[in-house]
Amino acid sequence: MSLVEVTDLTVEFGSLRAVDGLSFRLAEGAALALVGESGSGKSTVAGALLGLHRGTGARVGGSVHVAGTDVQQASDGELRRLRGAKAAMVFQDPLSSLDPYYAIGDQIAEVYRVHTRASRRAARARAVEVLERVGIPDARRRSRSRPHEFSGGMRQRALIAMALACEPDLLIADEPTTALDVTVQAQILDLLHTLREETGMGLLLVTHDVGVAAESVDEVLVMRHGKAVEHGPVGTVLGAPAQAYTRELLGAVPRVDAPRAAVAEASDEVVLEATGLRREFGRGRTAFTAVDDISLTVRRGETLGIVGESGSGKTTLGRMLVGLLPPTAGGIRYDGRPHTGVNPAVQMVFQDPVSSLNPRRSVGESIADPLRARGEHDERIRGRVLELLERVGLEAAHYDRYPHEFSGGQRQRVGIARALAADPRVIVCDEPVSALDVTTQAQVVALLGELQRELGLALVFIAHDLAVVRQVSDRIAVMRRGQVVESGPVDEVYDTPREPYTKQLLAAVPALDPELAAQRRAARRELAVA
Structure with missing residues (x-):
């Protein structure tokens, strides 16, 4: 029996069809990666497995069965029992998933109590147990810490611990390592692999990083525009891709x-x-x-x-x-x-263009700030900003649009245009x-080089x-x-x-060859034991 069975899934938001006729299965204890560019529909599929689109106005068609539950037909109570108890999700940004006011251990204990009706004492003990299981040192003491007192890697481990509290059959990990450095990323991927070995849980990994998929799963499903482009064993898809888009995706991966x-x-x-x-x-x-x-x-x-x-x-x-x-x-x-x-x-292009751009001002006005600061005349400013927008691959019509109307890659181009405005x-x-x-990464890197x-x-x-x-x-x-x-x-x-530290960093970089990835994982495990 399949742990996950998705048949002809469609998800529409207004006139946008984010997922278009997708079908796949995931066996018990197996691991599948959904891989593709931003906007390919990966996270939308992950949300559909837990019925997260219910009540949002999205139109969901097809059938989704997870751990014996018909997600489309399930009642709200059945969905609540599915989430956390049978299937759990780890999101990309742990800070937005953890309550900043409560201790990590209390948040894990609350999840456990909701699904098991355990006593407070038993729930706290379970929280410490799963924190130890995911490698949090001095787990009893650290369970009393709040999210801001944890590093990025430790927060991600805490989210995985929360997901494991009720021993789910399926773990859905949505970009779990995107913002982590290579050594912490390797630790999280090794942890997911070890947990699969120990618990027999299934893993659905959502990622735009092909190397992360090679490190973590048995099969890969490549998505584009909401559809499946290619699906097969990880070694076959990454080693000898049949589809041009998959080859293009692999070609954009820096080595x-x-x-x-x-x-x-x-x-x-x-x-x-x-x-x-x-x-x-x-x-x-x-x-x-x-x-x-x-x-x-x-x-x-x-x-x-x-x-x-x-x-x-x-x-x-x-x-x-x-x-x-x-x-x-x-x-x-x-x-x-x-x-x-x-x-x-000397100008700066920041990591997160969303937080460095004022959401209440058009991108054109933000780009114009350095020009106004040095006393440029208003009649020259708009023309110069339009030149800069076109120079970084955007359009003059984008001047009056706001940051939320752009993709991540486009926002980063806006950040580059603003830096160039000062003639640095x-x-x-x-x-x-x-x-x-x-692919977006390759485009931004190419723009900087140009x-x-x-x-x-x-x-x-x-x-x-x-x-x-x-x-x-x-x-x-x-x-x-x-x-x-x-x-x-x-x-x-x-x-x-x-x-040795440089060698350690290089050894932690994900390998596109699954066999090499397994060898590196074994070497890291031996080093950790030693």
Whole structure:
């Protein structure tokens, strides 16, 4: 008997058909990945398995059976019993799924009590048990912590613990590793694999990252425009794809072992130099050093890649280079002269364009801000903004639209246009493609490269995705705990890393070959035991 059986599923939102005649099965204990670009319908399918579209105005057709429940015909009570008890979901953003006011353990205990009617004491004990199971250290004490006191990886583990509380037959994981660095991502994927082995639960993984699918599942279903493009064993689909779209999707995936792509011709002219940068937060016993004695140079026309795990100090360093954070010690020189504060010639493209764009202002007005700040006349501003919109691949008609009307890739193009408005010589890109699917990611990377070649820009490219960094960078600096532990030409550092930490980062990058992924997982497991 199938754990999940979906037949001719359609989901419509108004005139938009998000899922169009999709059918698939998932056997008990098996793992299937839904893979595709943003907007392909993956998350809509995941929501349909739990009846999450009920009451939203969406029109759902076809049939969906999950763990013996006919989701389409089930009553509200039957759906409540299905969710959490038989099938549980782990969402992409744990902060939006966890209540900031309550301790993690209390939230897990509440889920357990709802489905089992257990006592408070038993529910708290169960919360500690599942937190230990997902690898939270000192689980009894940490169960009393609130979400903001956990790192991103620990919050994701807490969500998985909540999903496991009632021992479901099916775990639905919707982009569970998108915002995580490579080592934490590897830990979460290893955890999901181990839990499948130990519990026999089935896994439906929703992801735009083909490498994550190779690490985690038995079968892959490639989606596009709400339809199935290709479906089969993971080794076959990723190793010998039959469909052109699947080949295109795989071709857009950056490879950590691939030769560096052609980049702009760098000069010997140093445009930005940092010497002995240090940044502390807090005072006294609570003082924390985020960046500790870092020196670096950035030359005209080159790209300096900066990689490291979350918490390594990458973003703090980038904000100091732009002038958004004053250093506690050390200094910055621009064009050979000391500089403090914000420098219009050094701009930043942020990780999350949604939070960096004012939702109440049109994107054209946001792009115009740097022009107004330097005193440009109003009659020239609109024309310059229209030029910039077209320069980054958008349309002049987009001037009066608002951020929510754009896709993630389009919003990132708006962020790049705003940075270009100040006519910078250096752009610091802080995780500019981390939340984008591989094809959109490739388009944004290509745009940055094109702008760099045309304008002679220097780029500082901060990212946790080592494959993307290799693709775009001339030189690389590897950060750990606020310090640069290794640096040099990108091919040299990637091909012959000296530091164990650099080797560890490279070993955690997902492999597209399922057999290699299994070997790496076994090696990580042996290392953890040792």
